[in-house]
Every structure is written in structure tokens, then in C-alpha cells.
Amino acid sequence: MNKKQWSVDEVIINGLATSPGFAIGPVYIFRPQVINLLELEEHIENSAEEIRHLNKAMRQVMKQLVYAQKISETSYGEKFTDIFESQKSFLHDEFLIKEITDEIHKARKSAAHSVSKILSEKSEYFINLENTYFRERAFDILDLKQKIIHALFGIGIDYQLTNPSIVVAESLSPTDTIHFNRKFILGFITDKGGKTSHATILAKGLQIPAVINGNNLSHILKNEIMIIMDGFSGQIIINPTTRTVQRYEHKKQAYLAQKEKLFSDAGRESKTADMVPVELLANVEFLHEIPEVLRHAAGGVGLFRTESIFLEHNGEPDEDTQFEIYRKLAKKLAPHPVTIRTIDLGGDKLIEGYTSKDELNPFLGWRAIRFCLDRPAVFKNQLRAIYRASVFGNVQILLPMISSLEEIIQTREIITVVKEELQAENIAFAGDIPLGVMIETPAAAIHIGALCDYADFFSIGTNDLTQYVLAIDRTNDKVSHSFNTFHPAVLNLVGQVIRTANERKREVTLCGEFASVPEAIPLLLGMGLRRFSMNPFSIPYVRRQIAGLNIAECEAIYSEISTYHLVSEIEQKMAGFLEEKGLKVVYLIEE
Amino acid sequence: MIEKTLQIINEQGLHARPAAHLVKIAGRFKSEVKILKDGLEVNGKSIMGVMMLAAETGSYLSFVITGEDEQAAIEAIEELINKKFYE
Numbered sequence: 023m024n025k026k027q028w029s030v031d032e033v034i035i036n037g038l039a040t041s042p043g044f045a046i047g048p049v050y051i052f053r054p055q056v057i058n059l060l061e062l063e064e065h066i067e068n069s070a071e072e073i074r075h076l077n078k079a080m081r082q083v084m085k086q087l088v089y090a091q092k093i094s095e096t097s098y099g100e101k102f103t104d105i106f107e108s109q110k111s112f113l114h115d116e117f118l119i120k121e122i123t124d125e126i127h128k129a130r131k132s133a134a135h136s137v138s139k140i141l142s143e144k145s146e147y148f149i150n151l152e153n154t155y156f157r158e159r160a161f162d163i164l165d166l167k168q169k170i171i172h173a174l175f176g177i178g179i180d181y182q183l184t185n186p187s188i189v190v191a192e193s194l195s196p197t198d199t200i201h202f203n204r205k206f207i208l209g210f211i212t213d214k215g216g217k218t219s220h221a222t223i224l225a226k227g228l229q230i231p232a233v234i235n236g237n238n239l240s241h242i243l244k245n246e247i248m249i250i251m252d253g254f255s256g257q258i259i260i261n262p263t264t265r266t267v268q269r270y271e272h273k274k275q276a277y278l279a280q281k282e283k284l285f286s287d288a289g290r291e292s293k294t295a296d297m298v299p300v301e302l303l304a305n306v307e308f309l310h311e312i313p314e315v316l317r318h319a320a321g322g323v324g325l326f327r328t329e330s331i332f333l334e335h336n337g338e339p340d341e342d343t344q345f346e347i348y349r350k351l352a353k354k355l356a357p358h359p360v361t362i363r364t365i366d367l368g369g370d371k372l373i374e375g376y377t378s379k380d381e382l383n384p385f386l387g388w389r390a391i392r393f394c395l396d397r398p399a400v401f402k403n404q405l406r407a408i409y410r411a412s413v414f415g416n417v418q419i420l421l422p423m424i425s426s427l428e429e430i431i432q433t434r435e436i437i438t439v440v441k442e443e444l445q446a447e448n449i450a451f452a453g454d455i456p457l458g459v460m461i462e463t464p465a466a467a468i469h470i471g472a473l474c475d476y477a478d479f480f481s482i483g484t485n486d487l488t489q490y491v492l493a494i495d496r497t498n499d500k501v502s503h504s505f506n507t508f509h510p511a512v513l514n515l516v517g518q519v520i521r522t523a524n525e526r527k528r529e530v531t532l533c534g535e536f537a538s539v540p541e542a543i544p545l546l547l548g549m550g551l552r553r554f555s556m557n558p559f560s561i562p563y564v565r566r567q568i569a570g571l572n573i574a575e576c577e578a579i580y581s582e583i584s585t586y587h588l589v590s591e592i593e594q595k596m597a598g599f600l601e602e603k604g605l606k607v608v609y610l611i612e613e
Numbered sequence: 614m615i616e617k618t619l620q621i622i623n624e625q626g627l628h629a630r631p632a633a634h635l636v637k638i639a640g641r642f643k644s645e646v647k648i649l650k651d652g653l654e655v656n657g658k659s660i661m662g663v664m665m666l667a668a669e670t671g672s673y674l675s676f677v678i679t680g681e682d683e684q685a686a687i688e689a690i691e692e693l694i695n696k697k698f699y700e
Binding site: 104105107108111112114115116117118144147148151152153155156159340342343346 | 624625626628629630633636656658659660661662664665667669670671
């Protein structure tokens with residue numbers, strides 16, 4: 023595609039938003055130059071000369087790394103230190119260097135060819151390892167290979183960002199990003215990555231938008247093309263019309279003003295217009311999200327997901343590893359409560375050789391509590407780690423995917439053993455830790471009255487509950503469009519759960535995406551919900567919306583909605599309600 | 614020649630920093646230091662080699678040390694591993 027084609031019409035591309043905000047500006051393609059190694063195959067005459075080149079190039083790369091590490095540590099502490107340390111130590115590895123020089127001597131190949139061959143082989147080896155940490159070292163080795171080859175050819179990677187631009191790249195490594203002048207980065211668009219990839223973390227830290235697109239934009243776009251990126255919807259608008267630019271300029275200004283105001287208000291409590299207190303809690307997966315949670319004055323962590331600890335370990339992390347994570351979490355949030363959900367593996371979160379695979383219906387299969395109760399040793403380790411962490415803060419335990427009372431009873435039996443063991447080992451723990459259950463299966467929701475006798479608190483997971491009530495697989499494109507929590511059957515069930523829990527004096531929280539959907543909040547308040555747990559970034563927006571609502575009108579709108587039969591009617595009514603109240607919050611962050 | 618199997622017990626396993634530490638200690642001795650795990654044999658004085666072991670916590674490594682200071686070398690390595698790399 024050339025520039026001329028773009029100038030015809032604006033093009034909208036959908037990506038995955040990973041950091042909020044808007045950016046409008048020219049594209050800056052970041053692509054390390056690729057050298058055609060086929061050209062390097064030729065025989066060389068003077069191997070001593072090649073080795074001299076190699077040594078010089080390696081010294082140069084060492085200097086680059088020392089410099090990059092210094093900058094990185096100033097900005098991010100020790101977050102990326104391991105990467106720099108291992109790259110530096112590879113450059114000092116005389117046995118590795120000997121492999122390369124042997125190739126130069128014996129095979130009579132150029133330094134660049136030899137570096138490429140040996141380091142590609144090493145990286146190939148690492149990429150096939152099972153352990154995530156070691157597997158990822160493959161990228162450090164490839165990055166190092168690129169650096170040495172570039173140094174051999176005297177090519178400096180072009181990091182020159184001289185005017186504010188949106189950086190578009192296939193992916194970004196820590197060594198790449200520290201070279202950009204940060205005041206010129208408007209946003210990041212990468213072809214690859216995820217919620218935890220480097221570009222995402224960096225973008226969140228810099229408070230600039232980031233979007234991941236699956237369309238290889240880094241190979242399609244050209245420098246200087248104007249684009250708009252929306253770090254809420256994930257949309258990328260290429261070559262926008264003047265009108266679109268104006269619209270987004272306006273959105274951006276409104277967002278910045280709103281953010282400014284929200285952040286300055288962040289210290290205050292969450293209350294409705296008629297002064298009813300509401301708890302806003304955070305859903306958290308990684309410890310590095312905690313500063314964000316504290317900044318938005320969340321009332322605690324309503325959901326700490328533990329799956330990633332297992333996914334990162336490719337299986338079971340030992341008790342001490344888990345304990346350390348839970349301890350830090352509890353300590354940093356104290357005195358606020360931290361609700362730790364025991365592992366919800368299975369379904370779409372699989373670990374090879376650990377969870378089962380090739381199940382016909384994985385979401386109806388061996389997942390979450392079912393997996394845990396079949397693997398009591400794994401479950402016990404996690405419960406032990408949580409109990410040990412309980413003395414460092416205010417900890418609660420939450421069980422996922424409960425569908426029968428027996429599962430709670432069995433868990434309590436395991437907990438009794440855990441407590442006896444800890445007592446015998448003289449390890450401190452905080453007495454009886456509240457034990458709650460997720461309400462995400464129809465069975466649990468329908469049977470809520472009986473669950474009140476067995477569980478201390480509830481947490482409604484709207485994503486799974488909707489999926490199971492409507493019998494719609496969200497990952498199936500043919501049916502996923504009908505997935506909608508505003509379905510009257512789902513709303514009715516959620517309402518019943520909240521009402522019963524309130525009557526029976528059981529704390530109930532909603533921790534699905536639904537808790538931060540503007541059209542849903544008045545309904546949930548009307549149902550009697552007072553605890554919302556969400557992505558930490560959404561908290562200021564939800565807090566603002568809640569401050570504009572009073573309970574009586576929420577109850578009225580909910581009772582009116584209860585008579586509706588069509589999803590579309592409900593959605594329209596709610597949108598109209600917000601419009602009327604001037605509460606149409608458009609800048610909400612999707613999870 | 615001394616052969617000894619040691620278990621990695623530090624939390625991380627042989628991640629970059631502990632691996633570098635091990636290489637540094639091995640490099641202080643004149644003896645040849647070989648490490649074996651799951652059929653892979655690497656040079657204990659090479660950081661690339663040690664990283665390639667991908668040794669997680671709990672895994673067992675066989676050390677084969679040959680040379681005049683082999684006894685001192687295995688003792689130093691054993692202490693490093695058992696003291697969890699002084700992390």
C-alpha cells in the first residue's frame with residue numbers, strides 16, 4: 023500500500039487496547055534493519071582480521087548495554103536488569119566466543135555469519151524449552167545477535183524520534199524503548215504482545231495509549247502517515263478526515279481534563295448522590311499493578327487472580343514462591359482487604375502436561391475448583407501459602423466455579439488440615455480467614471440461599487455466569503454476538519443473588535467486566551449491590567458516575583427494567599437514562 | 614575426578630544472576646567443570662552453557678570436576694548452591 027492509496031479514505035482498524043488514552047499524530051515505524059545474511063556466506067581470506075572486527079563490535083555492544091542498563095534502571099528500577107545482565111554475561115563468555123571464532127577460523131566464514139549461526143542455534147535451543155523464563159532468554163540472544171551484527175556493519179539502529187509520533191513496531195524490547203526520547207512518544211502500536219508485554223507496561227507507566235493489532239501494521243504503514251489511536255476501544259484510524267481529527271481532538275481534551283479532575287479527586291470516598299457509601303475495589307493479576315490500585319484509592323483488591331503465577335511457572339510454583347507473592351500483596355494493601363481467588367486453571371487457561379487438554383467442552387470440564395479438589399496437594403500448597411500470608415494484612419479466600427455445596431465442604435476439610443499443620447509447625451496465621459465463593463454457575467446462583475450457610479461472602483463473576491446461563495461460548499464467533507449480560511434472564515439471576523445475599527447479611531461483590539459498564543451501574547445499585555470490583559483504571563470513572571446517581575432512582579429504573587423482555591429494549595432504556603442524567607461516560611476502559 | 618549430584622534449592626532456580634554467580638565461582642578454579650542434566654552436558658564456566666541447563670528449583674545437576682583443585686571446587690560450588698546463592 024502506498025501513501026496515495028491512504029489519501030483516499032480513512033480506514034479503521036480494530037485492535038486490542040492495552041493502555042488507555044488517545045493519540046493523534048504521525049506514524050513512526052520502528053524496525054531494526056535486517057541484514058541479508060545470504061550475502062555473508064562468502065569465504066573469507068583473513069580470519070584474524072574478522073576476529074579483530076568481532077572483538078571491536080562486541081566491545082561496542084558492551085558499551086551500548088552498559089549505557090542502556092543505566093537508563094533503564096533510572097526509569098524502571100531493576101525491572102529489566104536481568105535482561106541486561108544476561109546479555110552482558112554472554113559477551114564475556116569465553117567459551118561462547120570460542121565457538122564463534124572457531125567458526126571463523128575453521129569454516130572460514132565472516133564474523134557476521136559466524137555470530138549469526140552460533141547465536142541463532144542457541145536461541146533456537148532456548149525457544150524450545152518449556153519453562154517460560156528460560157524460553158524467553160531466546161529473545162535476549164536474538165536481540166544480542168542483532169546488536170553485534172549491526173555493530174559489525176556500523177549500522178546504528180535508528181531511534182531518532184525528532185517530533186511527537188506514534189511508534190509502530192512489530193514488537194518492542196526493553197533495550198529498544200529506552201532509546202526513544204520519551205517526550206516524543208504519543209503512543210505504542212505493536213503487532214504482537216499482550217497485557218503484560220513490555221510496550222504495555224511502559225505505556226501504562228508513561229500514561230500513553232497502547233494498542234496491539236493483529237494486522238501487521240508495522241509492515242503496512244509508512245512513516246509520517248497520520249493516524250489516530252484510541253486506547254479505549256483499540257481502534258486505529260488511518261488517514262482520518264479533518265472532521266474525525268477534530269472529533270478525537272475534542273475527545274482527547276475532554277479525557278485529559280476529566281482524568282486531571284478524577285485523579286485530583288481520587289482520595290475521596292465513593293458515595294452516591296444521596297450519600298450511600300459504595301466500595302470500589304480492584305481486580306488485580308500482577309504485583310506491579312498495585313501502585314495503580316493505591317493511586318485510585320481502591321477500597322482493596324476484590325479479586326486477585328492467581329492463574330498467572332502458575333502459567334508463569336508452567337505448572338506449580340512451590341509454596342514459598344506463592345507465599346512471597348501473597349505476602350507482598352497483603353502487606354502493600356493493608357489494612358484494606360485482599361481477596362485471593364484460588365486457581366482457576368482449565369477452560370482456556372491451560373498448562374501443557376498439567377491441566378487436561380483436548381476436552382470436548384473445556385468450559386464445562388476439568389477446571390477451577392474441580393481441578394483443585396482432584397489435586398489436593400496442589401490445592402493445599404496454595405491454601406497454606408495464603409494462610410501463611412494472612413498475618414501480613416487482611417486476606418480473604420475466594421473459590422472459583424463452585425456448583426455444589428460438597429465442593430465448599432471438601433475445601434473446608436482441607437483448610438482444617440492446613441491449619442492443624444501450620445499450628446504443629448508453629449507458623450502464624452490469622453485465625454479463620456473468610457472463605458467466599460464465586461457465583462458464576464447457574465447452579466450457584468439458583469442455590470444462593472443454601473450457599474449462605476456455607477460461605478462467608480460472594481463474588482459474582484458476570485462473564486462466566488452469562489456464558490453459562492445463555493449457553494453461549496464467548497470464544498465461538500458464530501454465537502458470541504449474542505453474549506450479553508443485559509439479557510433479562512441474567513439480570514434477573516444477578517438481582518436474586520444480590521437480594522438474597524443482602525437479606526442473609528453476606529457481603530456480595532460483582533467482579534466481572536460488567537461492574538464498570540456505565541449502563542450497568544445504575545441497575546446494579548438498584549439491585550442493592552454496594553461492592554464493585556474492576557480494572558483499577560476504571561475506578562475514577564465509576565466513582566464519578568456513582569456520585570451522580572441516587573439509590574431511589576436506581577431502584578426505580580431497575581424495577582422498570584425488570585418488566586422488559588428484550589435485550590435491545592433494556593440497553594436503549596439504560597443509554598437513555600444516562601443521557602438524561604448527563605452521565606454518559608464514554609471513556610471507560612474495557613478489560 | 615569428582616562426581617557429585619546437587620539439587621538446586623533457591624527459589625528462582627538457575628536464572629541469570631544465580632547462573633552468573635555459579636560461573637564466576639567455577640571460573641576461579643583450574644579444574645574442568647562439567648555439568649550434566651537430562652542428557653545435556655555443558656561447561657560450568659560458560660554462562661551460555663549453564664543457562665542452557667534451564668535448571669528450575671528442585672532440579673538435580675551432576676557435576677563432574679577434573680583437575681588439581683577439584684576438591685576445593687566442588688566444595689565451593691556445593692556451598693554456593695546449598696546457601697541458595699546468597700540471595
